[in-house]
Amino acid sequence: MTGTPHHRPPHATVSPSAHLTDEITALLLPLRKMQRRHQAELDLYRTADGEVIDERYADYDDARQRTAMEAGDALDTLLERLENLVAVPSRRPFTVAVQGPGHEEGAAAWLFVVTGTSLDDAHRALTRLPSFQQWQADIRPPDGYETPGDAQLVPGQSHPGTRESGSYIDLRHEQAHAPLRRTTSPAPASPGPRPSCGPPRRPR
Known part of the structure; x- marks a missing residue:
């Protein structure tokens, strides 16, 4: 993390739709990266015209299953976070x-x-x-x-x-x-997945 943390004024006004733009952008970025990665993986088994190479059909089907499973998990998360945006009270x-x-x-x-x-x-x-x-x-x-x-x-x-x-x-x-x-009360501390961005670092 680089740069000096930006502290917002205590009474700064925020556009009512600003958080929607931020949340949708945060949702789209990883989905776009996943789409490009899946496309590149499937292209390994296709010709320049997009046709599956005959002798690579089995590998292509395996890749399709892997990417489809990951996309399905991503869709579950997307739906959950979109529901949060329209929940009452709003999240x-x-x-x-x-x-x-x-x-x-x-x-x-x-x-x-x-x-x-x-x-x-x-x-x-x-x-x-x-x-x-x-x-x-x-x-x-x-x-x-x-x-x-x-x-x-x-x-x-x-x-x-x-x-x-x-x-x-x-x-x-x-x-x-x-x-x-x-959850009605905080769970006791236990080993779990680390944040996706790696070990936390303080902003400087």
């Missing part, structure tokens, strides 16, 4: 800034993006995600028994919407697969 992206256990004075907060009906709701949703719980365990200092166990919300650096790409850890994909709305 929108929030940038949630937190200070982890053992946070050094003056160090920048960590930024995560999840959806919620409010900042408090988004923060609760974040704390229930396995990768966030694993992150807390990973950054806890060796003498963690002397340090508060949970990351603390930084309201002044949290806000609706997202910042520039690459300045935050986007956990909306994981959130779409988690039954957060059926």
